[in-house]
Amino acid sequence: MSYAILTDTTRCIGCRECVAACKVTWNLEGDVPRRWSKNDGLSALNWTSIVEKGPDEYVRKQCRHCKEPACASACPVGALHHTPEGPVVYDAHKCLGCRYCMMACPYGIPRYDWDSAVPYVRKCIMCYPRIKDGQQPACTEACPVDATIFGDRDELIAEAHRRIKAEPDKYIDHVWGEHEVGGTNVLYISSFDLSCLTYGRPLDDKPLPARTRPAMNAVLPTFGVMFATMGGLGWLIGRRMENAQTDQPEQEAPKDNDTSNDDQGEVNNG
Amino acid sequence: MDRVRKLKLVLWTIFGLAFAVAVTRFAVGLGATTNLNDGYGWGFWIGFDVMGGVALAAGGFVITAIVYIFRKEEFHGIVKPAVLTAFLGYVAVIVGLLFDLGLPWNIWHMIIFWNPHSPLFEVGWCVMLYTTVLLLEFSPVPLEPFSAWAKIRAFLIKFRMLFVVLGISLSTLHQSSLGSLFLIMPHRLHPLWYTPILPILFFVSAVMLGFYMVCWESLFTTHMYRREKEASLLGKLLGVARWVMLLYLIIRFGDLAVRGQLGYLTEGGYYTNLFWTEVLVMAIIPFILTLIPRVVKSTAGQWFIASFGVFGVVLNRTDVGGLAHQIGGGVHYAPAWSEYVVSAGVVSLAGLIFMFFVEHFKVWEHRPADPHADPETLPEFDSASQVSLGTPHIAARSTFSLAFIIAMGVGFMLLAGEKVTSKGIDPTPVHAARGDQDTLWIDGNLDGYGVAFPHKVHETNNGGPESCVKCHHMNLPLDKQSVCAECHYDMYIAVDAFKHDWHASPDGGNVQCVKCHNEGVPRSADTASLKEGVYDCSACHNDLFPAGATIVVEQYDALGYAQAMHTLCIDCHVDTASARALAALKYNQEEPAGSDAGMDAGAKDYSQAELIAYNDEHFKVLTKCSVCHTGEIRETVQLTDTQKALGGTVTACPVLPPQELKK
Numbered sequence: 001m002s003y004a005i006l007t008d009t010t011r012c013i014g015c016r017e018c019v020a021a022c023k024v025t026w027n028l029e030g031d032v033p034r035r036w037s038k039n040d041g042l043s044a045l046n047w048t049s050i051v052e053k054g055p056d057e058y059v060r061k062q063c064r065h066c067k068e069p070a071c072a073s074a075c076p077v078g079a080l081h082h083t084p085e086g087p088v089v090y091d092a093h094k095c096l097g098c099r100y101c102m103m104a105c106p107y108g109i110p111r112y113d114w115d116s117a118v119p120y121v122r123k124c125i126m127c128y129p130r131i132k133d134g135q136q137p138a139c140t141e142a143c144p145v146d147a148t149i150f151g152d153r154d155e156l157i158a159e160a161h162r163r164i165k166a167e168p169d170k171y172i173d174h175v176w177g178e179h180e181v182g183g184t185n186v187l188y189i190s191s192f193d194l195s196c197l198t199y200g201r202p203l204d205d206k207p208l209p210a211r212t213r214p215a216m217n218a219v220l221p222t223f224g225v226m227f228a229t230m231g232g233l234g235w236l237i238g239r240r241m242e243n244a245q246t247d248q249p250e251q252e253a254p255k256d257n258d259t260s261n262d263d264q265g266e267v268n269n270g
Numbered sequence: 271m272d273r274v275r276k277l278k279l280v281l282w283t284i285f286g287l288a289f290a291v292a293v294t295r296f297a298v299g300l301g302a303t304t305n306l307n308d309g310y311g312w313g314f315w316i317g318f319d320v321m322g323g324v325a326l327a328a329g330g331f332v333i334t335a336i337v338y339i340f341r342k343e344e345f346h347g348i349v350k351p352a353v354l355t356a357f358l359g360y361v362a363v364i365v366g367l368l369f370d371l372g373l374p375w376n377i378w379h380m381i382i383f384w385n386p387h388s389p390l391f392e393v394g395w396c397v398m399l400y401t402t403v404l405l406l407e408f409s410p411v412p413l414e415p416f417s418a419w420a421k422i423r424a425f426l427i428k429f430r431m432l433f434v435v436l437g438i439s440l441s442t443l444h445q446s447s448l449g450s451l452f453l454i455m456p457h458r459l460h461p462l463w464y465t466p467i468l469p470i471l472f473f474v475s476a477v478m479l480g481f482y483m484v485c486w487e488s489l490f491t492t493h494m495y496r497r498e499k500e501a502s503l504l505g506k507l508l509g510v511a512r513w514v515m516l517l518y519l520i521i522r523f524g525d526l527a528v529r530g531q532l533g534y535l536t537e538g539g540y541y542t543n544l545f546w547t548e549v550l551v552m553a554i555i556p557f558i559l560t561l562i563p564r565v566v567k568s569t570a571g572q573w574f575i576a577s578f579g580v581f582g583v584v585l586n587r588t589d590v591g592g593l594a595h596q597i598g599g600g601v602h603y604a605p606a607w608s609e610y611v612v613s614a615g616v617v618s619l620a621g622l623i624f625m626f627f628v629e630h631f632k633v634w635e636h637r638p639a640d641p642h643a644d645p646e647t648l649p650e651f652d653s654a655s656q657v658s659l660g661t662p663h664i665a666a667r668s669t670f671s672l673a674f675i676i677a678m679g680v681g682f683m684l685l686a687g688e689k690v691t692s693k694g695i696d697p698t699p700v701h702a703a704r705g706d707q708d709t710l711w712i713d714g715n716l717d718g719y720g721v722a723f724p725h726k727v728h729e730t731n732n733g734g735p736e737s738c739v740k741c742h743h744m745n746l747p748l749d750k751q752s753v754c755a756e757c758h759y760d761m762y763i764a765v766d767a768f769k770h771d772w773h774a775s776p777d778g779g780n781v782q783c784v785k786c787h788n789e790g791v792p793r794s795a796d797t798a799s800l801k802e803g804v805y806d807c808s809a810c811h812n813d814l815f816p817a818g819a820t821i822v823v824e825q826y827d828a829l830g831y832a833q834a835m836h837t838l839c840i841d842c843h844v845d846t847a848s849a850r851a852l853a854a855l856k857y858n859q860e861e862p863a864g865s866d867a868g869m870d871a872g873a874k875d876y877s878q879a880e881l882i883a884y885n886d887e888h889f890k891v892l893t894k895c896s897v898c899h900t901g902e903i904r905e906t907v908q909l910t911d912t913q914k915a916l917g918g919t920v921t922a923c924p925v926l927p928p929q930e931l932k933k
Contacts, residue, residue: 043308070454076391077376077383094383097372100390102311104454108597111308112372114301119372199457199597208454212389215450215469219392219443226439234339234431241341 002067002185003086003131004153005140006160007060009190010170011147014050014058021142022048025127044111044122048139057192060148062139063088063109063124064177065185066207071101071110073209079121086153086185087126095120106181106203126185153185160189182207273494275666278625279673281618286674288615290681291608295369303608303685309601310592312370314609317591319366319616322584323359324397324448325479329487330356330404331441332480336510338434345503350411350633351491352484357404358620360397366616389450396444400437407433412631445476449590458595461531462545468590471525474518475552475583481511482556482579489573491628505566508575512560515553522549541594548589552582608685714832721839741838 022028023046031045040061041049048062069088072080079094080101101121102110113119127137135141140150149156157178164171176194177184180203188194195202295303306313333352336342368374380394406426413423426433449472452459465471485504492499526532534542556575565571592603627633700712713720732740829837 073385073387074390074454076385076388076394077379078385078388079383094376094379095373096376096379097374098370098390099311099372100388100451102308103458106457108309112300112306112311114306114308115299116301117297117299119299201457201596203457208456209387211456211466212387212450212453214466215447215453216387216389216392218469219447222446223439223443226442227435230335230339230438231431231435234435237339237341 002084002153003126003150004065004156004185004187005062005126005137005148005150006156006187006189007148008160008163009057009059009147009188009192009194011145012050012058012060013145013147014052014056015144016050017142017144018060018139018148019046019048019050021138022046022124025130025138040108042109042111044113044120047122047124051196053192053196059188059190059194059197060139061109061197062186063126064107065124065126066181066183067185068182068207068209070104070106070181070208073212074100074104076100083128085128085131087128087131089125089128090121090123092120097121104208106198106208108199153187156187160187164189179205181205182210273496274625275669277494278622278666278670281621282670283673283677284611284614284618285622286677287681288611288618289674290678290685291611292369292615294682294685295608295612300372303606305603305606305609307601307603309597310595310603312592313603314588314592314605314613315366315370317588317593318584319613320363320370321448321587321591323363323366323616324444325476325583325587326483326580327356327359327363328441328445328476328480329483330359330480331438332477333484334407334434335438338431339438345507347635348484348488348500348503350408351487351628353404353408354411354624354627354633355483355487357401357408358624360401360404361623362616362620363397364401365619366613369612369616389447389453392447393444393451396440396447400440400444403433403437403440407437411633412627414632441476442473446470446473448472448587452590455595458597459590460534460541460594460596461529462526462534462541463590463594465525465529467521467525471518471521474514474521475586478511478514478518478553479579479583481507481514482576482583485572486576486580489569489576495628497634499569501567501569501572504572504576508560508566508572511579512557515557515560519549519553519557522553541596544589544594548582548585550582551578552586553579556582611681712835714830714835721835740842 019041026047028045028047031043040051042061048060050058051061052058065082065086065088067082069080069082072078072082072088075095076098077094077096079091079096080088081091082088097119099110099112099121102108102112110121110123112121127135127139130137136150140148143149149159151159157175160175160178164173164175170191171189172191172193174189176188176190176197177186182205188197291303300306304313304315329352333345333349337345337349368377371377380391380398385391407430410423410426410430413419413426446469449468449470452464452468453466456464485507488500488504491497526535535545536542556579559565559571559575559578562571565575700710710723710725711720712723728741729735729737
């Protein structure tokens with residue numbers, strides 16, 4: 001069973017009760033936006049925010065808690081991981097501050113404590129400790145109009161489709177997060193296009209970690225092949241050189257060509 | 271002064287400057303010393319130091335492969351300096367990384383916490399292993415003079431072949447996995463660069479760069495130390511490199527063709543230009559030049575090819591590392607001067623260590639003459655000041671120390687002040703703009719697009735000191751001691767000022783729903799269902815605002831700073847401009863010129879839209895963001911009147927879509 005959050009932007013009134021609840025729950029101080037930062041309200045001190053797309057068009061931004069998170073796959077020390085309950089959580093004590101997670105996230109969610117000499121990555125963790133205690137996240141609890149609700153992922157997807165079916169004129173027939181990048185645990189239904197939550201380039205349904213997997217699987221074989229080829233070649237050429245030196249010392253020129261061709265062959269293997 | 275000493279003086283100066291920045295970076299954090307931000311978590315230190323540094327170290331594995339695997343004994347003379355460069359390159363990468371990591375003291379975590387799915391994990395391990403291998407490969411050279419270490423040295427030389435093969439294999443992984451790092455970012459990296467075969471492209475270009483780098487380094491040190499030129503040797507190397515360049519170009523363009531992205535090549539614009547610059551400089555121009563035998567054999571030609579190639583491949587790494595990312599949303603990144611300085615300092619330090627090694631150990635077949643041992647250049651005793659300067663050796667060192675210390679002092683001086691102490695960001699959205707104390711610079715959401723606000727003019731026009739209350743609230747920004755801060759707990763984000771749950775709770779008055787809501791609990795922002803009167807907070811909280819305040823609480827939301835500013839400015843300007851337009855319209859259309867009766871009652875009523883349209887045409891004060899947001903003029907702001915402001919340019923209006931102005 002995987003928990004999820006469904007946000008229905010048609011219900012959201014933009015009151016930011018969720019933002020306030022998040023700040024109170026996690027004891028986050030007032031934030032000063034940084035010059036050149038992404039202008040979406042998220043920061044190391046704002047883990048969720050309301051983005052106004054137009055008059056009466058509000059959309060809540062937060063970590064999408066991907067089922068196959070790019071951040072967790074990217075982290076070299078496994079400081080981010082996907083829990084069985086659904087949230088993607090962060091072990092601050094493992095982190096070394098490389099910020100690869102920030103670069104890897106397709107939604108641009110993880111934010112950094114830029115102003116601290118001991119900085120950590122910050123993002124929504126779907127109130128994991130509260131979920132473990134059997135409570136729901138602070139934001140969904142705080143919502144006065146049930147625009148953002150918490151529950152089982154499958155049930156929420158069913159609910160989303162039910163709402164879309166009930167009012168097909170009101171909603172765009174798409175549940176954001178159902179399939180994108182392998183599915184996310186934060187789902188949206190909306191009357192307006194929510195592709196603004198990602199970068200300019202549209203995302204497909206292939207999980208991002210799957211894109212590095214072929215390269216990573218090739219690492220050890222490449223090492224083995226390279227080690228064997230180079231070692232073998234070195235040994236072979238060395239022997240030939242020794243033989244050539246004892247028999248005929250003037251074998252330089254033709255061998256020159258041979259070896260540079262070999263070099264090309266290696267490059268292709270790499 | 272000798273060339274080498276000049277170069278050392280420059281390197282020590284840069285290192286001194288970098289040292290000051292380095293100390294500051296660890297004392298106050300990344301935000302104060304870099305321009306990195308949430309959109310660009312990686313910047314120049316990754317793009318150049320790490321990506322470029324690793325690539326520049328490629329000379330090591332390329333030349334060891336040529337000499338020890340393919341037994342091209344003629345190149346034996348350039349193996350040691352190439353391995354030394356590679357080793358120092360990797361040390362530079364590690365040092366550079368220590369600056370970039372947020373928590374560099376945790377760098378060893380990669381040894382105990384494993385995530386084999388992460389390309390960065392692989393990169394980390396390869397750096398660790400390959401640096402060790404390079405150290406073992408090179409250490410016979412510095413161990414040579416010490417007879418006590420002879421056994422260990424013999425042992426290392428005996429296993430050299432193993433180190434060489436290990437080094438080549440690790441380099442293959444490592445060079446390619448730097449490309450794998452970016453496979454997870456199809457959303458960021460432009461299609462001209464993003465390809466599943468990025469690791470292969472990185473490896474081939476690393477081999478190519480290995481050739482360039484060996485040539486460049488040989489040319490540079492030959493010039494510096496006035497050594498015998500190795501022109502024919504380098505010509506041969508470039509002859510081999512030519513085929514690698516061709517291979518690279520075939521793969522690069524073949525990949526574009528296979529992925530069907532060739533259209534971007536002629537699309538024009540930033541990315542197309544960047545791509546062509548990079549490819550021309552890194553491979554096409556060097557390839558064409560290597561086809562001309564006269565160029566390949568000449569020292570000048572070799573300089574040209576090697577410098578172009580090195581610059582081009584490093585540019586390629588920097589492109590993939592950041593320049594070719596597209597994330598939009600008004601997020602920018604340009605390295606701060608401090609970032610450049612740290613990178614330059616790391617390179618300088620590596621250069622100094624390189625020079626130390628070649629001067630003290632047998633890195634080349636013939637050690638260069640000690641550049642400090644020339645007794646003619648510096649006096650041992652300065653008769654004018656009666657000061658002994660010591661031997662020229664000591665005197666030179668004193669000069670370097672002096673350069674280092676002065677540069678460090680200058681570095682701290684440059685860093686002093688706001689940038690270091692203010693957490694690297696503007697602590698307030700309002701500044702007294704430079705050069706005109708009556709003009710404020712207001713940038714409500716600190717995105718760089720602010721407003722030059724003529725405060726004095728507004729004060730005078732609104733009735734002198736009596737008018738403060740029109741705009742100023744009861745507390746100061748960020749004042750957390752006042753009761754206001756309970757709702758406005760973060761001045762930059764809009765919040766729900768009306769604590770609904772508190773009002774309904776037993777602690778807070780236990781207000782019944784029907785007391786405020788006419789028809790049950792609303793499920794939307796349908797304000798019509800709210801009982802009139804109670805909706806206005808000030809009906810109960812009548813002490814919230816001083817008399818005469820233009821700020822009224824009518825809404826559920828407490829506005830963030832930017833929105834509050836818009837409300838204050840635009841509402842007031844709409845009112846005054848409407849009045850002015852009304853007067854002008856009536857005056858022009860309904861009364862003869864010169865009449866005083868223009869504003870009499872009974873004249874035609876104009877809608878708000880008509881008035882704004884009139885304003886647009888005649889005054890241009892309302893419907894353009896650029897009227898107030900005059901671009902990034904903060905540094906030079908003198909624009910205090912609308913006419914000048916109209917000349918300002920704005921590249922984005924991130925806060926307010928134009929249609930909202932007409933609300």
